[in-house]
Each structure stands twice: as structure tokens, then as C-alpha cells.
Amino acid sequence: MPTTEQTEELISIGDIAKKLGLTTRTLRYWEEVNIIEASPRSEGGNRFYTPYTVRRMRFILKLKELGLTIKEMQDLYVAYGNAKRTEIMIPRLIEILDVHINKVDEKMERLASLRKDIVDYRLKMIEKLHSSES
Known part of the structure; x- marks a missing residue:
């Protein structure tokens, strides 16, 4: 080798x-x-x-x-590569991760809302089924 x-x-x-x-x-x-x-x-x-x-x-x-894009990874590589210093790269990584945390939180809110809509619709369908059986 x-x-x-x-x-x-x-x-x-x-x-x-x-x-x-x-x-x-x-x-x-x-x-x-x-x-x-x-x-x-x-x-x-x-x-x-x-x-x-x-x-x-x-x-x-x-x-x-974690969902980082190629562009974000390139930015990190440049930040780290400029001086090979983690004290430059880590703050940039934290910024990028903060953005991704916010995106995940937004997606979770949309999914929770979607779940609620589906559960509500399901309940309506159950009620409709029971009322047509009566």
C-alpha cells in the first residue's frame, strides 16, 4: 500500500x-x-x-x-481551508446548522398541521360512515 x-x-x-x-x-x-x-x-x-x-x-x-447542500459544504471547506483553523470553520458550521434547525422546525410544524387535517378528515369520514349505517 x-x-x-x-x-x-x-x-x-x-x-x-x-x-x-x-x-x-x-x-x-x-x-x-x-x-x-x-x-x-x-x-x-x-x-x-x-x-x-x-x-x-x-x-x-x-x-x-443533516441536510447540508454541496454549496454549504464548499463554503465550509473554504472557511477551513483558508487557514486550516477550526475556529474559523466552527462558527460558520454553527450558522449553517442553525438555518437547518429552523427549516426542520418549519417542516415539523407543517407536518403537524397536515397530521391534524388528516385526523380531522378521518373522523369526519367515520362519522359519515356511522350516520349512513343508521
Whole structure:
């Protein structure tokens, strides 16, 4: 297995895709849209990733689960990448998460209202059924 100059073990694109449950195309896309660093290549042109980049991939998957867009992930990458300082990235991440919390709250309110409408309509249908049986 290839290593970096600091003897960090590199992980092939195929291995990391399997480990994370992603496709290699997804990882190449993430490189294209600049949410992960371009990977070093072997002499045969195969992509390999550092453990640091693999940690970033796991972080991206968590952000994706939270509903962040590619654009928001790009913004975070830029904020962090400018100085490699978490004190820059974390406040930006908090802002983005606050927006998503508000969106989830709004969706929950709409769903609660929809649920109430469905329950009310169901009750009306039950009443109608019982009145037609009488």
C-alpha cells in the first residue's frame, strides 16, 4: 500500500468507497466540486486518500445526513481551508446548522398541521360512515 512522505498509509479510492458505502464516482465528484482535496495518484493513475481526507469524508457524510447542500459544504471547506483553523470553520458550521434547525422546525410544524387535517378528515369520514349505517 502506498504511503506519503510522513509514512501515512494511503487508502485506495475503491477501498474507501466500500468502507463508506459510497461509489468511486461520488468521491471523484467531491474532488471536482472541491469539498475534499484532490487525491494523490499512483504511477498507474489510481487515486489514494490520506487518513485526514478519509476523516473529512466521514464529516461530509454527517453534514449530508443533516441536510447540508454541496454549496454549504464548499463554503465550509473554504472557511477551513483558508487557514486550516477550526475556529474559523466552527462558527460558520454553527450558522449553517442553525438555518437547518429552523427549516426542520418549519417542516415539523407543517407536518403537524397536515397530521391534524388528516385526523380531522378521518373522523369526519367515520362519522359519515356511522350516520349512513343508521
